[in-house]
Amino acid sequence: MDLSVNLAGLTLKNPVIAASGVFGYGEEYVKVGDIRWFGAVSVKGTTLNPRAGNPPPRTCETPAGMLNSIGLENPGAKVVIEEKLPWLAQFGVPVIVNISGESYEEFRTLGSMFSESPLVSALEVNVSCPNVRAGGMAFGVDPRSCYRATYAVRRAWHGPLIVKLTPNVQDISSVARAAVEGGADAISLINTLVGLAIDIKKRKPVLGSVTGGLSGPAIKPVALRCVYEVSQAVPVPVIGMGGILDYRDALEFIMAGATAVAVGTAVLVNPSVPRSIVEGLIKYGQEEGVERISDLVGVAWR
Amino acid sequence: MSTPEIHDVLAEVMSVKRCRGGVYRAELVAPEIAAVAKPFQFVNIKVSPGNDPFLRRPFSLSRIEPDEGIIEITWAVVGKGTGIMATWEPGREVKILGPLGNGFSLEDKGLTGGFIAPLGGKAPELILVAGGTGLAPMYPLVMSARKSGFTVSLFYGGRSLESLMDTDRFEQSGCEVHISTEDGSAGFRGVVTGLFESRLRNLSASDIVVACGPRPMLQRLKSMCGQRNIRLYVSLEERMACGVGLCKGCAVKTSGNDPGYRHVCTDGPVFLADTVELGGE
Numbered sequence: 001m002d003l004s005v006n007l008a009g010l011t012l013k014n015p016v017i018a019a020s021g022v023f024g025y026g027e028e029y030v031k032v033g034d035i036r037w038f039g040a041v042s043v044k045g046t047t048l049n050p051r052a053g054n055p056p057p058r059t060c061e062t063p064a065g066m067l068n069s070i071g072l073e074n075p076g077a078k079v080v081i082e083e084k085l086p087w088l089a090q091f092g093v094p095v096i097v098n099i100s101g102e103s104y105e106e107f108r109t110l111g112s113m114f115s116e117s118p119l120v121s122a123l124e125v126n127v128s129c130p131n132v133r134a135g136g137m138a139f140g141v142d143p144r145s146c147y148r149a150t151y152a153v154r155r156a157w158h159g160p161l162i163v164k165l166t167p168n169v170q171d172i173s174s175v176a177r178a179a180v181e182g183g184a185d186a187i188s189l190i191n192t193l194v195g196l197a198i199d200i201k202k203r204k205p206v207l208g209s210v211t212g213g214l215s216g217p218a219i220k221p222v223a224l225r226c227v228y229e230v231s232q233a234v235p236v237p238v239i240g241m242g243g244i245l246d247y248r249d250a251l252e253f254i255m256a257g258a259t260a261v262a263v264g265t266a267v268l269v270n271p272s273v274p275r276s277i278v279e280g281l282i283k284y285g286q287e288e289g290v291e292r293i294s295d296l297v298g299v300a301w302r
Numbered sequence: 303m304s305t306p307e308i309h310d311v312l313a314e315v316m317s318v319k320r321c322r323g324g325v326y327r328a329e330l331v332a333p334e335i336a337a338v339a340k341p342f343q344f345v346n347i348k349v350s351p352g353n354d355p356f357l358r359r360p361f362s363l364s365r366i367e368p369d370e371g372i373i374e375i376t377w378a379v380v381g382k383g384t385g386i387m388a389t390w391e392p393g394r395e396v397k398i399l400g401p402l403g404n405g406f407s408l409e410d411k412g413l414t415g416g417f418i419a420p421l422g423g424k425a426p427e428l429i430l431v432a433g434g435t436g437l438a439p440m441y442p443l444v445m446s447a448r449k450s451g452f453t454v455s456l457f458y459g460g461r462s463l464e465s466l467m468d469t470d471r472f473e474q475s476g477c478e479v480h481i482s483t484e485d486g487s488a489g490f491r492g493v494v495t496g497l498f499e500s501r502l503r504n505l506s507a508s509d510i511v512v513a514c515g516p517r518p519m520l521q522r523l524k525s526m527c528g529q530r531n532i533r534l535y536v537s538l539e540e541r542m543a544c545g546v547g548l549c550k551g552c553a554v555k556t557s558g559n560d561p562g563y564r565h566v567c568t569d570g571p572v573f574l575a576d577t578v579e580l581g582g583e
Binding site for chain 2: 053056
């Protein structure tokens with residue numbers, strides 16, 4: 001089966017992407033897995049200035065998933081451009097840079113900074129992080145601000161532009177349409193769902209910043225519903241994510257309308273998950289007589 | 303810097319025993335990990351297949367046998383994951399990622415500040431202070447410290463005699479063992495830092511203290527050793543997901559004016575106490 005997919009002009013050898021936030025900039029991942037099994041990698045949410053991240057505890061396991069409130073710990077755009085991207089380029093895998101701004105102006109600056117680097121295959125505008133006070137999810141809960149954040153990057157960046165959406169909204173399709181109007185070439189969804197856990201001995205929230213983002217298999221049905229809706233609402237490709245653990249999950253997302261899929265929390269438990277998904281998809285294609293993975297995109301509603 | 307060898311292996315459970323102190327011990331067949339693991343490194347274990355529990359669990363190595371290809375882990379049942387582990391039967395296979403973290407080596411200049419045992423002088427002392435299950439990772443260090451010519455003593459405390467793990471292997475390795483219990487049912491009556499206080503007075507700048515246990519114990523030790531300029535290393539725990547630096551979850555605040563964080567999995571689990579905030583300060 002031909003696994004290659006076209007994403008906003010970017011050709012990926014397979015549809016499995018490392019989701020932003022579980023891959024860092026690749027330096028840790030290479031110790032436990034082979035980057036080349038990924039069709040593309042989305043690096044850690046990168047901000048204009050370095051961020052130390054949130055106070056611990058930052059993670060908490062929940063049924064079939066986990067909460068996190070990392071808080072975009074990253075070294076800032078300059079270090080990413082000068083040190084992280086040149087190192088990551090050696091693997092020959094397309095690099096998606098996930099960017100998070102605290103203002104429209106910052107989004108534009110980030111877009112302009114990364115347009116200077118030849119090592120960026122696509123930008124992913126993060127309007128959906130639930131764990132930062134300024135910016136983050138605020139831009140993604142309202143179609144108007146999502147449009148403005150997207151447009152701010154679009155004016156400065158002329159390559160493939162992805163907007164990553166939050167499910168913590170009333171009508172995700174209207175936010176997706178706003179992103180496309182703002183210039184998005186693709187939509188990725190979903191980011192985490194806002195959640196809470198309480199420590200019954202301390203009688204206080206477990207996480208240092210009270211709430212966190214829920215990820216893992218627990219959110220898969222919500223993510224699938226969002227992909228199913230948004231892929232029908234917008235004319236651009238969708239990258240589906242949310243609880244994908246194996247090739248069966250990946251196929252569900254593709255059939256729901258995703259052109260590519262991303263694995264996040266699964267990588268934390270099983271670093272070699274991209275390989276097992278790719279091999280599973282190939283086997284499925286042989287058994288079911290599917291020639292191209294792209295033939296399956298959206299078959300559930302087509 | 304050489305890339306650490308991390309292996310993701312399917313390890314056979316060779317034995318599971320319930321031991322003194324209400325803890326369990328399992329021997330796992332993992333030759334790749336046993337061959338390279340250093341004291342205080344840890345492994346991240348998927349205790350059962352499926353999504354509940356979902357994440358792996360980090361465990362320190364309580365014994366490393368490179369020749370036999372075996373590692374041992376020790377745990378108390380505190381939740382769902384450790385409860386499942388208590389029902390493990392020999393022959394079962396579990397997914398293990400490791401060895402993780404930097405470990406602690408007395409030959410590592412980065413950790414011991416370039417400390418070298420003085421020739422002909424008094425043998426340098428390694429003092430281990432452990433509370434509760436914090437005793438678990440200490441034994442591999444005893445083995446390596448004895449090879450490096452250190453005199454090793456252990457100060458180990460718990461609530462009562464019933465809560466203490468057995469220290470036979472420490473005694474058999476020539477380690478001087480001092481026990482405290484809060485209820486006085488064995489050894490010194492009081493907390494382990496109280497017991498350690500008398501020894502602290504006789505320590506010199508060439509000696510090293512390594513501690514593992516509850517945060518309040520570590521906080522107290524940091525203050526005690528800080529006042530006397532004795533080098534203290536603490537092994538820290540924090541809620542952890544991946545164990546390898548991907549998620550940046552297991553953050554520990556750095557001390558001083560630097561507002562940053564370090565990570566238990568990639569920067570630790572052992573830290574020079576002066577470099578991290580332990581709280582309560």
